[in-house]
Amino acid sequence: xxxxxxxxxxxxxxxxxxxxxxxxxxxxxxxxxxxxxxxxxxxxxxxxxxxxxxxxxxxxxxxxxxxxxxxxxxxxxxxxxxxxxxxxxxxxxxxxxxxxxxxxxxxxxxxxxxxxxxxxxxxxxxxxxxxxxxxxxxxxxxxxxxxxxxxxxxxxxxxxxxxxxxxxxxxxxxxxxxxxxxxxxxxxxxxxxxxxxxxxxxxxxxxxxxxxxxxxxxxxxxxxxxxxxxxxxxxxxxxxxxxxxxxxxxxxxxxxxxxxxxxxxxxxxxxxxxxxxxxxxxxxxxxxxxxxxxxxxxxxxxxxxxxxxxxxxxxxxxxxxxxxxxxxxxxxxx
Numbered sequence: 001x002x003x004x005x006x007x008x009x010x011x012x013x014x015x016x017x018x019x020x021x022x023x024x025x026x027x028x029x030x031x032x033x034x035x036x037x038x039x040x041x042x043x044x045x046x047x048x049x050x051x052x053x054x055x056x057x058x059x060x061x062x063x064x065x066x067x068x069x070x071x072x073x074x075x076x077x078x079x080x081x082x083x084x085x086x087x088x089x090x091x092x093x094x095x096x097x098x099x100x101x102x103x104x105x106x107x108x109x110x111x112x113x114x115x116x117x118x119x120x121x122x123x124x125x126x127x128x129x130x131x132x133x134x135x136x137x138x139x140x141x142x143x144x145x146x147x148x149x150x151x152x153x154x155x156x157x158x159x160x161x162x163x164x165x166x167x168x169x170x171x172x173x174x175x176x177x178x179x180x181x182x183x184x185x186x187x188x189x190x191x192x193x194x195x196x197x198x199x200x201x202x203x204x205x206x207x208x209x210x211x212x213x214x215x216x217x218x219x220x221x222x223x224x225x226x227x228x229x230x231x232x233x234x235x236x237x238x239x240x241x242x243x244x245x246x247x248x249x250x251x252x253x254x255x256x257x258x259x260x261x262x263x264x265x266x267x268x269x270x271x272x273x274x275x276x277x278x279x280x281x282x283x284x285x286x287x288x289x290x291x292x293x294x295x296x297x298x299x300x301x302x303x304x305x306x307x308x309x310x311x312x313x314x315x316x317x318x319x320x321x322x323x324x325x326x327x328x329x330x331x332x333x334x
């Protein structure tokens with residue numbers, strides 16, 4: 001183990017469309033940066049992912065198909081060096097992505113440091129809406145943050161060992177959950193927008209909204225396990241976090257639209273939810289000088305409903321878990 005060297009861990013499952021671009025971008029860094037090894041964890045792929053990975057000078061590990069958290073844990077624990085750079089298999093690192101992050105780790109108080117996104121799908125309106133929203137949020141983030149995602153982040157291996165890595169229970173939101181535990185352990189989280197990996201953002205509405213439903217589902221368990229974060233973080237605000245509950249109220253209140261005294265309740269909730277999209281949409285249009293980004297209001301409005309559906313499913317699942325746990329406790333006592 002060399003103190004200043006970096007191991008790159010890339011988890012992937014059925015990622016044949018993007019993996020070749022991902023690996024082709026980072027392999028040259030083995031010769032000109034502190035990157036010393038690349039570990040690819042194939043998390044149970046059924047396509048040509050393993051064959052593509054074998055074309056490159058990377059260590060290939062076979063995951064169990066238990067999700068990205070489990071795959072990342074397998075990768076960093078097998079890594080040889082004390083700095084672990086995580087990049088997703090649908091991301092293409094820019095040449096200076098790693099070098100922009102490393103100086104932050106000269107401060108021993110920093111447990112991890114993350115970067116930002118570029119866009120690999122510039123011909124897709126949906127991808128551009130997703131991308132410009134992320135960039136807008138990243139522009140507002142300070143150098144020290146309380147949330148980091150894992151598409152482009154370096155963790156100290158010693159910190160991962162101290163907090164036992166990713167919680168494999170969370171199939172979504174495991175990046176936030178890990179970051180919060182690292183904060184609780186007394187470390188700082190750094191952010192540098194100059195470090196970018198270009199992302200293959202979603203281009204199909206159906207798959208994007210399905211992902212948002214999954215996000216809503218796992219957010220229920222995430223905030224149940226870590227109370228005190230629902231009011232927002234360095235990336236998202238209280239207004240963002242309130243939108244799915246408002247959408248859920250709107251869905252639940254729809255029957256009231258058929259009764260004359262209460263027809264206005266779902267209408268007001270829908271209007272409030274749509275109005276909540278306007279501030280960020282306006283910032284996108286003002287920064288990009290492209291009116292088409294007013295379409296963000298539609299994307300974010302629909303997203304809130306799909307997250308709301310996921311939240312509803314998550315609440316029901318959490319209640320079932322709690323009731324099952326109580327029943328098991330009673331049986332054990334008896």
